[in-house]
Amino acid sequence: MITTSDPNAIAGGRVELQLLTTLRCNLKCTYCSLGIGDVLGSQTELEYDIDQLAVFVARHLAGKEVYVTFYGGEPTLNRPMMEAVMRRFPEFRYQLQTNGTLLDDVPDWMLARFANILVSIDGGEATTDGYRGRGIWRQVIRNLDKVHGRVGGTITARVTWGNPDTTFEELDELASSLEAIDYLYWQFVADEMYGGDSPDKRKAVLDRLIEKFFASTDTLYPLIPAMGMVRNKLLPNRAQELYGGLTQCRVSSHLINVMPSGRIYPCPDMMYDPAMQMGEIQGNWLKKSPLQPRPEMPCEACEAFLWCRRNCMKNLWRGYVDGDDRYRENVVEPICELIRHMGREIDRHDPHAWFAQLPVPVRRRLVDNEVYEYVEIMP
Numbered sequence: 489m490i491t492t493s494d495p496n497a498i499a500g501g502r503v504e505l506q507l508l509t510t511l512r513c514n515l516k517c518t519y520c521s522l523g524i525g526d527v528l529g530s531q532t533e534l535e536y537d538i539d540q541l542a543v544f545v546a547r548h549l550a551g552k553e554v555y556v557t558f559y560g561g562e563p564t565l566n567r568p569m570m571e572a573v574m575r576r577f578p579e580f581r582y583q584l585q586t587n588g589t590l591l592d593d594v595p596d597w598m599l600a601r602f603a604n605i606l607v608s609i610d611g612g613e614a615t616t617d618g619y620r621g622r623g624i625w626r627q628v629i630r631n632l633d634k635v636h637g638r639v640g641g642t643i644t645a646r647v648t649w650g651n652p653d654t655t656f657e658e659l660d661e662l663a664s665s666l667e668a669i670d671y672l673y674w675q676f677v678a679d680e681m682y683g684g685d686s687p688d689k690r691k692a693v694l695d696r697l698i699e700k701f702f703a704s705t706d707t708l709y710p711l712i713p714a715m716g717m718v719r720n721k722l723l724p725n726r727a728q729e730l731y732g733g734l735t736q737c738r739v740s741s742h743l744i745n746v747m748p749s750g751r752i753y754p755c756p757d758m759m760y761d762p763a764m765q766m767g768e769i770q771g772n773w774l775k776k777s778p779l780q781p782r783p784e785m786p787c788e789a790c791e792a793f794l795w796c797r798r799n800c801m802k803n804l805w806r807g808y809v810d811g812d813d814r815y816r817e818n819v820v821e822p823i824c825e826l827i828r829h830m831g832r833e834i835d836r837h838d839p840h841a842w843f844a845q846l847p848v849p850v851r852r853r854l855v856d857n858e859v860y861e862y863v864e865i866m867p
Contacts, residue, residue, distance in 0.1 A: 493548065494775040497766070499732035499741035502553040502861075505545075505580075506745045506756065507573065509534075509558055509566035513587070536750040536769040538572050545577070548767075548774045555581035555603070555861065559745070559756060564590040574601055583862050585646070587620070588628035596638050603641035604862040606673075607632065608648070612658035615651050632668035642670040642859055644712070649867070650677035652686035656696040663697075663711050673712040673863045678757070678803060680814075682822035691829050698830065702837040705845040708853050716865025717830060718839045719854055720795035727797045730861065735798040737864045739779045754779045757802050784808040792828050799827060799866040827866060 510533075545554070556577070558570050564586055574582060584594075585606040609628055610616040616625040636643060645662045663672035676690075701709040701718075708715070716736075720727040727736070734740040739754040744767065746752050752767035753759045754777035767774035779801045781787070785808045787798045798804060803823065807816030843851070 492775075493767075493773045497548065497774045497776045498552060498744075499734065500730070501551075502555070502730070502742055503549055504557060504738060504743045504861075505549070505554055506557040506559050506743060507563075507569075508560055508745065508747050508756075509563040509569045510748055511561040512565050513560060513562045534566075534569060534748050534750075538576050540750075540769050540772075541573070541746075542576060544769050544772050544774075547772055553581075555583060557583040557585055557862070559585050562587055562590065564594060567594070571598065574598060587624075588631050589624065591628075591631040592634050594635070599635055599638045600640040602639055604859060605639055605641075605643045606646045606862065607643060607669075609645050609662065610647055610650065611654045612661065615654055615658060619648075619650070629666065629668065632666070636668040643668060644671040644673050644859060644863060645669045646863070647672065647674035648677050649674045649690070650679060650681055652681060652689045654690075654693065656693045659693065659697060660700065663709060671710040671712050671859055673867075675800075675864070675867050676823045676826060678800065678819055678823075680818040682818060687822055687826060690826055694826070694830055695833055698833045698837065702839075702842050705842065705850070706847070708850050712859065712863055712865065713830070713867040714834070715854055715857065716860060717795060717834055718843075719860075720797075720865065721831070721834065721839055722843055723855065724794050726855070727795050731797065733797070734781060735779075735801050736796065736866045737799065737801055739801050740777050740781065743777075744774070755802050758805075779805060782809055790824070790828070792824075792831050795831065796827060796866050799824065800864075823867075 554577070556573060563570065563584060581603045582601050583604045583606065584602050586608070588607040588609070591605075591607075607628060609625065610619050613625040616628075617623065632643060647659065647662065659672060659674070662669055697711060698714055701711055701714045703709075731738060731741045743754060744752050745754065745756045745759065746769060747759060750769035751765055752769070752774065753764050754766055755764065758764045758779075764778055766777055781798060785798065785804045787793050787796075787804070790796070800823070803820045806812045807820035843854075846854070
């Protein structure tokens with residue numbers, strides 16, 4: 489497949505080049521989005537080489553600030569590819585998204601180059617092991633303890649909040665009790681797990697997390713969704729500056745996912761859909777992401793729009809553009825309501841008055857944190 493390239497494919501001056509090193513994984517998480525369309529495990533070897541990647545970068549990403557995220561599958565299963573990219577492009581920033589089970593095998597020079605490591609973990613030990621396998625939580629935490637001091641940047645716990653019985657104590661432990669973790673980020677799982685009293689259970693946990701967030705003005709409770717929402721409410725222009733005013737999840741503006749085959753997609757959860765392809769390494773072409781805001785999406789009439797700027801475009805696309813009513817009713821709308829609830833709860837704590845009491849270093853950590861570039865601020 490060959491197509492013409494769009495010189496305006498990337499919005500703004502930065503780009504996240506997410507390289508899937510392999511679609512193999514050493515775990516079998518029950519909720520894995522790559523299982524859709526049998527993507528997971530379908531591509532285990534690279535079909536392009538580093539020279540072809542360099543030609544693509546020179547043509548389409550020249551003049552951009554590039555940061556690379558190694559993704560999978562489990563990206564560390566193809567560590568030689570990671571090493572080759574890091575040596576070929578020493579001026580890029582690097583992030584690793586990993587399940588954490590093999591982190592202790594990553595050499596120190598690579599760890600020192602990572603601006604952020606996103607470690608997938610689902611909460612406490614029972615919850616994580618229930619999704620990932622017995623003993624995984626302890627193995628991951630043990631590895632984080634080993635490598636934390638050797639990582640050049642931050643370590644962020646990335647939680648897929650699937651279990652409605654996940655407790656405040658589980659999330660609070662990841663946010664504040666484990667010294668090997670710098671930040672906690674979560675996404676509400678994109679699966680039909682919002683029936684019955686599930687939303688109310690989540691709201692009760694959210695209320696406690698937000699209450700703790702505002703309880704101190706001396707330090708910052710490192711809870712990225714709350715940090716990002718508060719920042720966007722206080723400084724609405726920050727909700728737009730990195731994303732060209734489009735969407736907070738980057739797939740409409742400057743995130744490109746390169747599969748081992750060399751095909752490029754905007755969203756790592758929609759690589760099963762040929763209509764989503766936006767480029768290819770070997771053919772050296774790139775066009776604008778097809779995941780753009782559409783009139784069918786009701787976001788602009790929502791109370792959260794000014795600070796949310798749309799959330800997960802995959803969810804919005806499936807629910808409103810593809811017209812999947814079941815998915816919209818059982819996944820998209822409940823998640824949007826949880827985000828609106830977070831916004832109301834934040835307002836109840838008067839974020840402007842809280843911010844006015846913060847010392848300058850804490851203000852800077854809230855407003856100018858580099859970690860916002862590596863995760864979606866909205867959950």
